[in-house]
Amino acid sequence: MIYQTSIMELQNFLISIIALILWFFIKPYLHRRSTKLPPGPTALPIIGSLHLLGSRPNQSLAKLAKLHGPLFTLSLGSVTTIVASSPETAKEILQKQEKIFSARTVPDVITAQPNPQATLAWVPGDHLWRNRRRICSTRMFTNQRLDSLQELRHRKVEQMVSHIKKHCSGAGAAVDIGRLAFGTTLNLMSNTIFSVDMVDPEFETAQEFKDLVWRIMEDAGKPNLSDFFPALRRLDLQGKKRHIRPAYERLHEIFEETIEKRVKERSFGGMERKGDFLDVLLDQCEEDGSGFDRQTIKPLILDLFIAGSDTSAITTEWGMAELLHKPEILRKVREEILEAIGKTMSVRESDFEKLPYLQAVVKETMRLHPAAPLLLPYRAENDTVMFGYTVPKNSQVLVNAWAIGRDPQYWDNPSEFRPERFLGSDLDYKGRDFEYIPFGAGRRICPGMPLAIRMVNLMLASIIQSFTWRLPEGTTPEKLDMEEQFGVTLRKAVPLLAIPSTE
Known part of the structure; x- marks a missing residue:
């Protein structure tokens, strides 16, 4: 009798577990059917529309927007995801209803780092986030502070140019543009924050840092079952947290x-202070109630390093790739530089106003290759209505900046690299023109944009000034590989190798 009772209890327990699992998967679909969500593809049982993402979600989502409209719904596992793919929908999310969308959907791999709640990029827009952002904006990214560090930037770039010149003495040796740009920006950030170089003069250690940073950016951007089925996060079924954790720890x-x-x-006490950003953060650590301590400043520093080095290096590499892909544009921008500055004088930031075509090249590069193609994911704090559709509380919201920058309604021949479209144009990247948002917009716009x-x-x-390429x-x-590799940032799938010459 006791044995039969135990069997019945076990059966009832298993039935309850199965019922809970089924309810877990069925409940989101029942909620979706009772709510007027934006249109979207028909979801398959359990996986929803996961099979539609592919290896380049920015491109897949852009194609889906053509079928279902600029605001559409995806069922990604048990997570309702709303995708915005037009300037109008982006403006609604990033400006008109920015308070509702001030929180983030945090990828599970991000929580593999120590103290993830102390990051700048991933935490909700609460008072602690505002304090961290204020410190960064006022003590690191103001025009006055950036102006004071001009000589540092010039030195770092001159070191890069000197390194490339060594290659010119070889038998047509090619250089890895992305690695050099990454090492240069990393040294700039490490000097701004720590007053030291983290990459050696020969740029040999740049690859280690580049690999660490890309592991984080790639894993954080790749589809992960733990993000689509949050109840399974503890299992880390794909091993992504185990893969990414050593990079964070290093x-x-x-x-x-x-x-x-x-x-x-x-x-x-007698030692002279360096006055860099680390001193600023350590001063904050000594203030009661600041929210800073020895452990919480490291995630903030990591965010600054990644955003400051990876995105700028990626944009520089894409810019050179587009110019080598279109040699006539490369010749035109070099002629502008040589005519305005010459070949012997180093380029300085004060020269930029004399180089409108160069600035147009940079803007066009960011239009075609925004560093963060889907921006960072937002989360709806409450139910809200957009264009007659309901966006449910806690749904994930993606803004496809990549698709917006290629929208033929706003851009002529949108897939063509044509810097001339920015000449004489008031369009800029500061978050006011929603057809062009490579840095995002609203309260979450990238604070490092000026740098x-x-x-x-x-x-x-x-x-470009110092070498012919x-x-x-x-x-x-014509055969230069221009394929993308998707992550949180969008890097070139095949690194750009090019041969410099001083002739």
């Missing part, structure tokens, strides 16, 4: 060594 270890050294230096623009213009102008033997401009 970068935190590097930061901790530098922070520990600085804390010891500051403990000796990124200066750095990309300076690096591109300097390497050609593709390696066997590669023609």
